[in-house]
Amino acid sequence: MRLPRGLLLGLSVAVTSALTACASSNGRRQPTLSAEARLQVAEAADTAGNSELALAMYTAAAASEPSNTALQLRCADALARNGEVAEARQLLAERLRTGGSQPDLVRALALIDLMAGQPAQAIAGLNQVLATNPGDIRALVDKAVALDLQGHHAEAQAIYRQVLATTPNDAATKNDLAVSLMLEGRTRQALDTLAPMENADTAPPRLRVNLGILYAATGNAERSRQILGDRVSDGDLLALTRALASSGAPAPTLP
Numbered sequence: 001m002r003l004p005r006g007l008l009l010g011l012s013v014a015v016t017s018a019l020t021a022c023a024s025s026n027g028r029r030q031p032t033l034s035a036e037a038r039l040q041v042a043e044a045a046d047t048a049g050n051s052e053l054a055l056a057m058y059t060a061a062a063a064s065e066p067s068n069t070a071l072q073l074r075c076a077d078a079l080a081r082n083g084e085v086a087e088a089r090q091l092l093a094e095r096l097r098t099g100g101s102q103p104d105l106v107r108a109l110a111l112i113d114l115m116a117g118q119p120a121q122a123i124a125g126l127n128q129v130l131a132t133n134p135g136d137i138r139a140l141v142d143k144a145v146a147l148d149l150q151g152h153h154a155e156a157q158a159i160y161r162q163v164l165a166t167t168p169n170d171a172a173t174k175n176d177l178a179v180s181l182m183l184e185g186r187t188r189q190a191l192d193t194l195a196p197m198e199n200a201d202t203a204p205p206r207l208r209v210n211l212g213i214l215y216a217a218t219g220n221a222e223r224s225r226q227i228l229g230d231r232v233s234d235g236d237l238l239a240l241t242r243a244l245a246s247s248g249a250p251a252p253t254l255p
Helices: 005-027 035-048 051-064 069-081 085-099 103-115 119-132 137-149 153-166 171-183 187-197 205-217 221-228 234-245
Strands: none
Touching: 035 051, 035 069, 051 069, 069 085, 069 103, 085 103, 103 119, 103 137, 119 137, 137 153, 137 171, 153 171, 171 187, 171 205, 187 205, 205 221, 205 234
16 A cells, blocks of 8 residues: 555654654663665655755765765765755765765766866866776766866767767767757757667657757758657747757758
8 A cells, every 4th residue: 555645754754753752762872763764764755845854864864874975975966956056065075075085976076066067177076087997988978068068069079979989879978969069050960860869768858859959950840849749839949949050050940
């Protein structure tokens, strides 16, 4: 039987309160909520949309086991998803300061820097990861994204192609390459890159959106609307394609 969401959260709070009360009963300190239990409560709260409880539990779980890298990453992700980007960065920076350099934490901190609009700082962190493991595909793609944000599209595309030489069917990386080409105004090449991946099982949802925009940007408004449906309005689509046209692509006329 699946419990109603409100009841599930009520039970979670009750469990937390009960265990906290036990800790001070009879003047003796009893075992408090474990990191695993806090994580379970956080996940339930997250699912139910109670971000305040979720963040409190994620933070408490991470603080209770500072050497647990997975917990630190979960907590930082939750903070960033809820707009607490500075707090997420502070958490990761503190763990790196006290626990030494760990590639997963360094990469996570670089992603936070990307979210904060600091691509140069992100690249510096990703270069640390790549110095240890030059073949780290995730760090390579992240660095390419940072280079794109800096406007260094040729350098970014070289990295995307380096990754695709190893994983030629990686739909997410092909999508990133197509976006880079699109930003550079090379919409026809971007379309040729993305179109073969339209029905790939691993294709992220954003790939179809970008493909629809590219069809519009290259003059195929009918195919664009077939792919996009009502996910993008005609007004927004026309604005996007005009922006691409300013980079060198012809602006289509939408029906």
